[in-house]
Amino acid sequence: MHLNFFTLLIADEQAIKALKDYKRKYEDEEDVHFEVSFKNVYPSSIPRVYPRLVKEDIYTMQSSMLDTYVPSKKKVQQQQKDFNLGQEIFFNKLIEEREEHRFILVVGNPGSGKTVAYKRLSKQCDKFPHRICLNTRFIDIDYGDDDKLSLRELLIDRPYSELPEVTRNLIWNWVFANQDKCMLLIDGLDQVNWNLPPTLPKFDLDKKMSACELVASVWNGNFLKDVFVVATSRPHAALSIPKAMRPNATYYLQDLFPEDAKMLFRCYIKAKDDNLWNNIKSDAPQLHSFCLSPLILQFVARACITKSGISVTGLISITRVYITALSDLQHCSNFRQQNLRRNMQRMAKVAFDATRDSTVVVSERRLVQEGLDVDTVQDLVIVFHNRKGASAKIMKGERKLHFTHQTVQECFAALHILQGMSVVEFQDFAESIFFLDHWSMVRQFTCGIMLDIALKKGLFLCVLFHILYFM
Template sequence: MGEPINADENPNEQAVDNIQVNRLERATHVGHADYIGVVEVSENLNVGVHHHHHAPQQQANIEADHLIPTPSSSHQHERTLKESADVIQQHQLKKLGSQSVLRGLNVNRTELPDVVQVLVESNIFEVKELPKNEPFIASTQEKKNRKLETSNIIPFNNLLTTMISVGFLALVGPPGCGKTTLAKRLAKSANFFVIFLRFMDLGYNLVLTPRELLIDFPFKDIDQTIRDNAFEWMLKNQDKCVFVFDGYDQSSWALGKENPPDVSYETSLPIQQLVANFCCKNFFRNSLLVFTSRYHTIRSIPSRTLRPKTAVIVGDLPTDGMKKLFLAYAGDQGDRLWITLSSNAPQLIELCRNPLLLQFVVFAGLHGNVNKINTTTKVFIHVLLQLEYSSHKQGLAFNELVKPLGEMAYDAMVRQTVVFTRDDLNRAGLKDVNVQDFVIEIAFCPTLFDGDNSVFCFTHQMLQEMFAASYICNVMPDSMFNQIIHQVVYKSHWSMVRRFTCGLLLNDESKNSKTDQFRSELIKFIDTTALSRNQMLDLLTDIQECSDEEKDILAKYFPSQFDFFSTPITSSALRGLAQILPRLNRPVGSLNFSSCNLTCASLTLICAGIKEMKHEVHNLDLRDNKFGDEGIRIITGCANHLTKLWVEGCGVSDDGKLIISDELERIGIPKKQAIRVAETLIR
């Protein structure tokens, strides 16, 4: 293995730079004759692997050997290559089209509105040191653990330019955020020939040539001559090729610290070295490369020359885009369902910023009692109940899977991983057919469990966390529960499991012998821990999974000071706060929302909770939130519960000052004093 080289000294990068202008011209030429399309590879590559060992040759000579038709037949030869590439495209696109209908919601993929997530370009790789082992990140913590040293939001139309300019791009984000879908859309809009490979299908024991990886095994049912021609077309048209490696976080192996050896196209390599050769452009040097992954996994690639040159964070759906998708999935009942959830369960609206979870929420709302399905736990219970009716062929009945899957999910949480192996299945007494035949027919994701015959994972991490919570609450012996519940409550990587546990044990329907012990541990956490701002926000969201009776009990132990200075706050957490404040049996010393980017909608939730309080808030600090006069009108509704109000730097006009002074006068403060107080508050 060679020593790592500095990216600035990589001799292949000059070749990449020379083709950028041509790529940009072609990418903006819709309908260009060179357009091929998108090919997705998702078949198992572990079967029937042949190992070929050839003497190494210079890369230029190898490429030339593939590319020499006679001059007189050159035009016809090029046409034949192009037609063969078209066959590869059509073969895979036909398979993709068979999964285009969202059966549980009766929606066709092609009829959905064109919505793009918030995209942020980031220099996540420009750090001095990277930890050797990145931690498991809970679903609740995914966004909080992103520290972007420098970042900027980019429109989708500029994403193609970014990809072309760097040559190797990572699309990163939490499970279900749409990374793969975005990669496909990006490739289609670019008019490139694209092949999709899933890391999950690339088992650690594979030894392949580039041709075997890209063409032979994925399309082994296609005529050999067509495959020969298609690969030759790819070699001759490298600047028209994009290779998307999907789900690095689900790989059973990791890229190493060193550069791979520079070998020929005919050399068989272990899969780690083969992919590394794509990363450093030893193979298909003029092609474009895209990785998709969760943030913390892609960031842990140790070698600079093997890392993507830049990363684009795939963020939440914007509010308007989220609502468009929501209404499209919900159909005629969309407006009613949106209004009901926004009022009764805004935490579920927050879930809808993730495209996959949006589908879960809509399905649960349409097919259950929308007034009762008002927690995240109930949404997932409703989704999992539908698996009882899944059209599986070889597997066990779903109720026979709940215990072993739950135990396996719990063990993975202990080991802090989302990836399962065949050994994990065997220990749980399961086989791959037991877990892969269950179709989640309510979403554009094929199965409950995903993977090949060696590596597996739940389709979404929150499904793993839900199964783990169900095992803890309903199956785990009480003696073991008493030993582990402390870490579930206190440790951050268990935070989503804790939320589901609140929904399973602290509700009106399914309390059991573990309820008292869990409640006691949660009270200790609230009452004796110096909670960080983010921990408090998580707790306020957890509270909404509980029954009203449990909220009354837990509220007694919340602090009398709430400091959220300069911390983004979701409407879900604010609604939780609005439910806790009226339940407090004492005054609140301080509510600090300074520099929290509050909106008028945020203020409405805060003031609704304050208005219902039995006691006062001594200090409400709203400084440096740009809500203007409209926000002042909202605040006056709870003014009689406030001792001091701080609203400097909030964009309030002279009219806003008058609004406050009038309200202060109305509640009994003399006019002159009211005006003086208003002038002092607003500067």
């Protein structure tokens, strides 16, 4: 009896170790990854900074009579002001919140560092010897309603498929027996094209169902009711969660501290002093506050480094920053022999279609339909790897890809709206879906490009009239 008990205990410990070793092997080794390229800058050399978190209930402004909520721009702005009044907590204390809450949601604006926070939480949890962190991204589980699977397949078998079945059995059994020692991390609620159901009946644990139903069953406590669940999302997706599925607490991801932003900027451009940072403050003050966003900071730094040298000349808006950084790709090897304008237009069409379908995943077959291939666009999109790394490329033509960041996809979608749509198409698009929350970043890029063109051609008042007309 005792021998069997200790044998099982050792097997459990070996299973936990195998899971953590597997994650270390196939996940990013560093906490920070780049959405844009920097020459001779390595993740290990980047100073470590931590995001600020404010504990605030983002649902307090909703009507108690509504099951779901579609926020107006005015209400969202007011809520973001209210976040500043919330209780600030240290990032490394977030795991301790499980003592008070079973399910929490980390909310952040585009580029605020939600994915980096998700990765760091996973690594932080894995440092505990007798805790397990099961982590995945919504884009990894964006299966259709026809793709039925069990909870074990969703959380264990598919994400950790290269582990032996006997090891996966031990992990699954350990999770159920030790739910209070488990954390489930899911990144990017806004990146799926399905909606959570308003209510769910009690399901049989072994019954196969859609990924949407499985996620909802975990969130509302039907399954794994003692597992600590942490998810990340943009605000608009968080606000649309039905009441029965809402988190016990919400945390808003704030901007970087100014000194941290300056330190990262200097690292990205390999500067020895603060001259360029100070030039941004004086020559492009409208960009300075945006540089407190981790993602935009990278794009500003990359836009400052072009073939003409290091400068902030002409960087008058976020849109100009993105366009400058993307246009500089024509000087990389993959585009040197290609028609840059034609390829950019084709990528814009792909980006628009993906955004319209509420997805960030693009198939290689879709690129081929537009006359593109992976080698041509690998600086704009990356092969969609899961934990199996390069082995995810099962067959050429079936590989999955995504843009280096969702905002890059949204910038390209805006380019298609302005370059690939007729006036009639744009009017129909604007009257139907353009002003839904899902398109908020695309709207910003679209207006930014229009204003940028207008300022160059002296048509500012004309374009402003049309923008106000459509709003």
